[in-house]
Amino acid sequence: MLLLDGRPLQSRSSLRGIGTYTRGLISGLVELGDAGEIGLLLARGAPDPPEVGLHGVRPARERIALLHPTLQPAADPFLIARALRRIRPELYHGVEFGQPVVARVPVVVTVHDLIPFLYPRDYPWVRRSRALARRLLPRADRVIAVSQATARDVERLTRTPPSRVVVVPEGIAPMFEPATPAAIDEVRHRLGITRPFLLAVGAFDPRKRIQLLADVVRRVRSRHDVELVIAGEQGNFLWPVRGALAAAGLAACSRLAGHVTPEDLVALYTGTSCLVFTSAYEGFGLPPLEAMACGSPAAVFANSSLVEIAGPASVVQPDGDAAAMADAVCAILDDDSGRARRAVAGREWTAKFTWQRAAQLTFDVYKQAIRR
Structure with missing residues (x-):
């Protein structure tokens, strides 16, 4: 046995x-x-x-x-x-x-x-x-x-x-594949998402760097009218997360979804304009791969395992550089055809995992x- x-x-x-x-x-x-x-x-x-x-x-x-x-x-x-x-x-x-x-x-x-x-x-x-x-x-x-x-x-x-x-x-579990438009619309309606949105996934303990995420999103919002959705139970980190978002002026345009079902997570991955992943260290880093498997691009920093798993559908920026990350996310938002190409490349890349x-x-x- x-x-x-x-x-x-x-x-x-x-x-x-x-x-x-x-x-x-x-x-x-x-x-x-x-x-x-x-x-x-x-x-x-x-x-x-x-x-x-x-x-x-x-x-x-x-x-x-x-x-x-x-x-x-x-x-x-x-x-x-x-x-x-x-x-x-x-x-x-x-x-x-x-x-x-x-x-x-x-x-x-x-x-x-x-x-x-x-x-x-x-x-x-x-x-x-x-x-x-x-x-x-x-x-x-x-x-x-x-x-x-x-x-x-x-x-x-x-x-x-x-x-x-x-x-x-x-x-990556087989369920991580593009969701139907109906599934995306349903979760958007339930969470009150009315505009294009950036997605962050996970509990924001210190290494996930909520202040850095807030800085990136604040910079992106100076050029694009987007919301931020954070999926994941925050537990003891809920108040620091809320405080960082409020300090960056993002409280009104952020949705803290808490723990979501796998089906809702797939819909969020599929519906997002970009996954923004600001972690300082990941042993593996599943969320970028799951987002790519669902047809969405991911923006990550160059550290730990993230440079290994990033693949062709991700943008990798110097670690901790909020301005560079924001520029990369804006470039994705400005290029619909490029986003479609990234969707295909990402699905091909993640198929081996x-x-x-x-x-x-x-x-x-x-x-x-x-x-x-």
């Missing part, structure tokens, strides 16, 4: 990138057909995720105690080690750290990013809680990095031998780890 850490599917993480990754990988492995029995290591006392029972995916008989979020990462290496001794899978895959302190089975760990160690002042408690996981990483039989940028960080910050680090890009391909590459890593 291949055992995957399925706990991200039982919590609020299911709505974040880690949930997308875990679901996508499971679906890809199931379609692959060669992976055999797939088990999920789950948390005790939390409801089973919908993936349990799907095409033979089943929960492991041993479960992990559910602790306070600040304690869970520090306790996981010991709890998972005990569970693996009892379950005895053929291989264990920690999809977001979750590495055992010791194991008698091959261990693969996916690293999406090392943001808490790159921005320690912004994420102090996360950095402390992940300290043991960082030290354990070189012991894994194989480490999957979701981008070349993340692979470089893994090798530099954890001293994991390069021979054990394998880059496996993430996939599938969960089937990610699952095949991941399964190849499993075989390497088992042979090691």
